[in-house]
Amino acid sequence: MCGIFGVVAKEGNVAEKLLTIGKRLAYRGYDSAGLALYNDGNIDLRKGVGTIESVTENLKLKEMVGKIGLGQLRWSTFGRPSKINAQPHFDCDGDMVGAHNGNIVSFHRTKEQLENEGHTIRSLNDGEICVHATEKHYDKTKDMIKGLMEGVKEMEGAFAFICFHKDHPDTLYAIKMGSSLVLGIGEGENYIASDLPSILPLTNKFVPLNDGEIIEVTATSYKIYNAEDGSEIHRKPRITDLSAEEAVKGSYDYFLTKEIHEQVDATEKLAFGLESDVLDEIVNKLSEANVAFLVGCGSSFNACNVGSYYLNNLAGIIAFPVIGGRFFEEYKNYQPDDKTVLLCVSQSGETKDIINTINFAKPKGYHILGMVNVPGSTVERLSEAYAYIGAGIERSVPATKTYTNQVLLFLILAARIGYKRGRITKEEYEQLKAEIHNLSALVKQTIEESIPKAKKLAKELVKTNAMSLLGYGITHGVAMEGALKIREINYISAEAMYSSEFKHGPLSIVENGYPVIYVVAPNDKYYVISHVSEVECRDGRPIVVGEHIDGLDKHVKEGDYFEIPKSSQLISPILAAIPLQLLALYMSIERGIDPDYPRNLSKTLTVD
Numbered sequence: 001m002c003g004i005f006g007v008v009a010k011e012g013n014v015a016e017k018l019l020t021i022g023k024r025l026a027y028r029g030y031d032s033a034g035l036a037l038y039n040d041g042n043i044d045l046r047k048g049v050g051t052i053e054s055v056t057e058n059l060k061l062k063e064m065v066g067k068i069g070l071g072q073l074r075w076s077t078f079g080r081p082s083k084i085n086a087q088p089h090f091d092c093d094g095d096m097v098g099a100h101n102g103n104i105v106s107f108h109r110t111k112e113q114l115e116n117e118g119h120t121i122r123s124l125n126d127g128e129i130c131v132h133a134t135e136k137h138y139d140k141t142k143d144m145i146k147g148l149m150e151g152v153k154e155m156e157g158a159f160a161f162i163c164f165h166k167d168h169p170d171t172l173y174a175i176k177m178g179s180s181l182v183l184g185i186g187e188g189e190n191y192i193a194s195d196l197p198s199i200l201p202l203t204n205k206f207v208p209l210n211d212g213e214i215i216e217v218t219a220t221s222y223k224i225y226n227a228e229d230g231s232e233i234h235r236k237p238r239i240t241d242l243s244a245e246e247a248v249k250g251s252y253d254y255f256l257t258k259e260i261h262e263q264v265d266a267t268e269k270l271a272f273g274l275e276s277d278v279l280d281e282i283v284n285k286l287s288e289a290n291v292a293f294l295v296g297c298g299s300s301f302n303a304c305n306v307g308s309y310y311l312n313n314l315a316g317i318i319a320f321p322v323i324g325g326r327f328f329e330e331y332k333n334y335q336p337d338d339k340t341v342l343l344c345v346s347q348s349g350e351t352k353d354i355i356n357t358i359n360f361a362k363p364k365g366y367h368i369l370g371m372v373n374v375p376g377s378t379v380e381r382l383s384e385a386y387a388y389i390g391a392g393i394e395r396s397v398p399a400t401k402t403y404t405n406q407v408l409l410f411l412i413l414a415a416r417i418g419y420k421r422g423r424i425t426k427e428e429y430e431q432l433k434a435e436i437h438n439l440s441a442l443v444k445q446t447i448e449e450s451i452p453k454a455k456k457l458a459k460e461l462v463k464t465n466a467m468s469l470l471g472y473g474i475t476h477g478v479a480m481e482g483a484l485k486i487r488e489i490n491y492i493s494a495e496a497m498y499s500s501e502f503k504h505g506p507l508s509i510v511e512n513g514y515p516v517i518y519v520v521a522p523n524d525k526y527y528v529i530s531h532v533s534e535v536e537c538r539d540g541r542p543i544v545v546g547e548h549i550d551g552l553d554k555h556v557k558e559g560d561y562f563e564i565p566k567s568s569q570l571i572s573p574i575l576a577a578i579p580l581q582l583l584a585l586y587m588s589i590e591r592g593i594d595p596d597y598p599r600n601l602s603k604t605l606t607v608d
């Protein structure tokens with residue numbers, strides 16, 4: 001999705017800093033890039049189609065001069081990728097420049113209306129509408145806050161917009177109306193960007209923003225206003241411990257490879273949540289729930305699928321995993337009681353399907369809880385209580401370490417709640433704690449032992465364009481996650497399902513050599529041996545991921561059993577995702593696909 005950013009400084013030139021932020025937003029996916037800087041009475045606007053590197057080179061962006069500037073990376077929705085549709089955009093007379101992130105769904109109607117009123121709209125891009133709508137009201141009042149307040153009333157959509165005006169050449173303005181936006185506080189300079197990780201090389205001090213807020217930012221000050229009534233809102237900056245280094249590849253070939261390896265540290269750090277009081281609030285709120293809906297999208301939904309097993313079985317909470325975009329369709333006629341919880345799981349904390357769900361559920365009385373990776377994110381701010389999954393910055397589009405830490409956090413919460421509610425004994429709790437503290441060592445071992453096998457299998461499957469992944473009970477979510485990873489970065493069909501369902505239709509796809517990957521937890525031997533045999537006897541190719549199970553190995557050809565270290569029914573599914581992540585990675589490399597930036601995808605989905 002698009003990224004917007006701006007820098008205003010007391011001294012020096014902001015072009016390099018804008019490019020630093022812009023490059024760190026590139027992972028979100030984009031097709032065009034542009035910058036606008038103010039210098040000596042003029043606004044210099046340069047933009048074009050291509051990567052930020054190629055646009056920088058071709059349009060000499062580094063040579064731009066000014067103490068205030070803004071930029072945008074565009075992922076096309078309205079108007080095909082072209083120079084004219086690229087952002088930022090000028091207003092009619094070139095006095096103001098601005099760019100947006102998100103979608104103006106009233107684009108055609110608002111464009112026509114503004115044109116009828118005499119505005120010259122040059123592109124087919126909805127970002128330009130934001131500029132002209134603001135201009136319309138600024139010209140009447142000569143007040144940028146009023147321009148933005150009234151301008152947004154002209155449009156419908158979910159977006160964030162940044163701009164500056166020649167009349168106020170030392171001030172950046174921005175408004176947040178449904179898309180992510182953060183304010184960064186520096187020394188003698190301040191920053192605005194679509195996400196927090198992008199400004200970390202410049203500062204770790206930030207001010208989170210809410211929807212319906214306008215910011216007015218100079219090099220040394222900031223003000224926040226309510227976009228409805230213009231009243232001022234006072235909010236102090238926060239410090240994040242996320243580090244900028246986490247977002248560079250280092251010696252790894254891909255971010256994905258690095259992030260798979262980072263699961264060792266990520267799980268180790270998160271394990272301290274067992275003892276930490278930072279989880280007390282969410283544990284207490286969740287303990288009071290009778291029903292919990294676990295809402296997530298993509299990998300976060302798959303984590304909810306494993307998480308519901310933990311909450312149902314360990315904590316005694318009736319938990320339902322629900323896809324973000326489905327919740328408000330499915331439960332629109334359901335009235336929650338005062339013990340119903342909606343636990344929103346989102347790495348970015350900005351996924352639109354999840355924000356929509358919260359906006360639907362909150363007024364109905366659901367208790368909103370959040371599980372996020374990015375501090376200050378929208379899901380965090382809309383939640384009564386939240387927990388960080390503490391995975392560090394994840395840059396690669398496919399989620400890996402954030403998925404694993406989401407599952408682990410579910411286990412930690414379920415263990416603490418189960419013990420608190422007397423569902424598990426002290427001995428069982430202590431045993432589980434010891435296993436969780438030992439998890440990181442097993443993650444390391446799993447990665448090391450799976451790499452050669454995953455590389456070998458990836459070569460053998462290089463011509464394969466369809467496969468099935470099956471899980472049973474607690475491993476169903478793991479199979480779904482493995483299938484998502486394989487599909488996402490290999491552009492092939494990988495279908496996941498509950499293993500007992502396979503015989504109810506899908507089994508007919510099995511023919512000579514058709515791969516069926518079984519994800520197995522240790523206690524499910526009985527069912528899985530029978531499910532594996534169904535494929536084996538039809539000349540399919542069963543592949544197993546799980547710890548050693550006597551007898552099961554006889555049904556699988558040598559090299560096709562990804563044995564993970566011995567653990568337990570609750571820990572083993574966390575480890576089982578790792579060989580599948582590695583298999584997806586090496587298959588992708590074999591096929592010449594860049595696993596960090598799969599086509600058509602974006603890391604943070606801030607649109608409907």
Ligand code: F6R
Binds near residue numbers: 350351397484488
């Ligand atoms: C898949 C993947 C996506 C995200 C999904 C939700 O590898 O990364 O499926 O999991 O878009 O994103 P968050 O967790 O940010 O809400």
